[in-house]
Amino acid sequence: MVVTSPLLQAVLDALGTLVFAVSGGIVGVRKGLDVFGVLALAAATGLGGGFVRDLAIGAIPPAALDSLLLLGAAVTGGMLAFLLHVPIGRVERWVGMLDAVGLGLFAVVGAVKAADFGIDPAPAALLGMVSGVGGGVIRDVLAGRVPVVLRQEIYAIPALLGAALAVLAYETGTYGTATALAAVAAAATLRIVAMLRGWNAWRAPGTGRT
Amino acid sequence: MVVTSPLLQAVLDALGTLVFAVSGGIVGVRKGLDVFGVLALAAATGLGGGFVRDLAIGAIPPAALDSLLLLGAAVTGGMLAFLLHVPIGRVERWVGMLDAVGLGLFAVVGAVKAADFGIDPAPAALLGMVSGVGGGVIRDVLAGRVPVVLRQEIYAIPALLGAALAVLAYETGTYGTATALAAVAAAATLRIVAMLRGWNAWRAPGTGRT
């Protein structure tokens, strides 16, 4: 059913998995987990969003379990975090930027994979968003904290933007390396700008935190 | 495969989604989340139970991602909670009653949808129960607390009752607006009576809390 360039999708997917696995692995190191715990949390973070997406679109078995490339990217990301968490921690801001890129990659790949499986445009874009934020939600739930996507101002919206742009390109027959990267860049840029500027969304009236 | 009145199912499903989204949104406001966090938690609460049910019965893509009505109900519930949490908080007891109605709605809709997909009566009733309690479990896990269904005395049992009654009506060919509402009412009533009377179930012998 897949009509999109498999190579493009595979490369973007593996990059997103690697980046998210690093972010999950860093959380694991900071929780004091041992090497297997770090690898498990990295794998759950890197592969979790795509796993949920694949169940929802009927891609059986999920790529997370079936693709040596993705499994290798997840383990590699976990080992990078395990071995290099000290230098990585020194460039915390860059980690946030990498995470923004991962968010964009997963949103675009996830939306286009859903469209490839015959899902309509609107739910395909939503599935792209779920792919993008899902791994981080799983990471945070396993690590015992409220998911970043609930706490941080502008996180799901950039994912939805990237996913919607990717679906638009897909539906107009213009999806390719250039438009895919443009959609990733749009999502990542919005996320990074929101992060750097500390954009705050509204809080509920009457909570004293508006 | 669906043989049940789609309109009846859709109306009950949207009502349940709205009610549960409000309950999730209220939890989000109390956690100090911003508007996007509140909406995300509301959507996860309103749509989560049905999402799991649809994966389990092979309804691909899940209605939670494919139905504008459900998505609209989830967002509306979240915005209601965000804007009106103060007046809603003044009528806390009514929120518990609304939640009981949502529990009954989801249990009935979920059980009948499972039966429509060819699931046998006993697992269909269990899936109705899972639909009813699933959203709340997801809400509480995301919000970092032990799920209400584990802590509160009589919560899953009313859902199972409503689901079992709905399956009974379905299997005897008497499922329709009247029997659906009767099953919802039975579940909601049992939940509300248990809540108002503070019914306690047994605790384990020897824990000093019997």
Add this chain to the structure above:
Amino acid sequence: MVVTSPLLQAVLDALGTLVFAVSGGIVGVRKGLDVFGVLALAAATGLGGGFVRDLAIGAIPPAALDSLLLLGAAVTGGMLAFLLHVPIGRVERWVGMLDAVGLGLFAVVGAVKAADFGIDPAPAALLGMVSGVGGGVIRDVLAGRVPVVLRQEIYAIPALLGAALAVLAYETGTYGTATALAAVAAAATLRIVAMLRGWNAWRAPGTGRT
């Protein structure tokens, strides 16, 4: 599609469910949950790993909802924990051993069921591992603690060992009662030895906990 002896699979699966349900029920009793909460946590622990596996291999509806034997095993395990948590608590070390056996049972059953559904050897082994550790992850997330599989040194590795041995036997046409039990024993033995000897895996360099 199932080519393996259904009786052997069913017996091993029910045993694993029972053992894991006891472990979930014990956690529930210690959390002060009432009888319904204990049963719900026991059922989620005993049935959760297989539920996720069945979604991932397209076994619809999942056996967790469709098999009276598994449902009965889960409820029985929960009631055993509820009624007998005091004597069970006196033999804590035996509980850890039972859990190791459950881990091996689920890993083997899960891997072979995945292979029966046409999943390739490597992802089938991974699915066996997921079946083995999944129930415990769900138990710990619901109970509000970081999953044991992330914190304990050697937990996922024994599951992967048992699953890989089972897939090896399956692919070579030698899977049967003897090889199934050997794979379960290998997984359980590795887990038990790691537990008794307190084997520690490496922690990340520079965390002061190496």
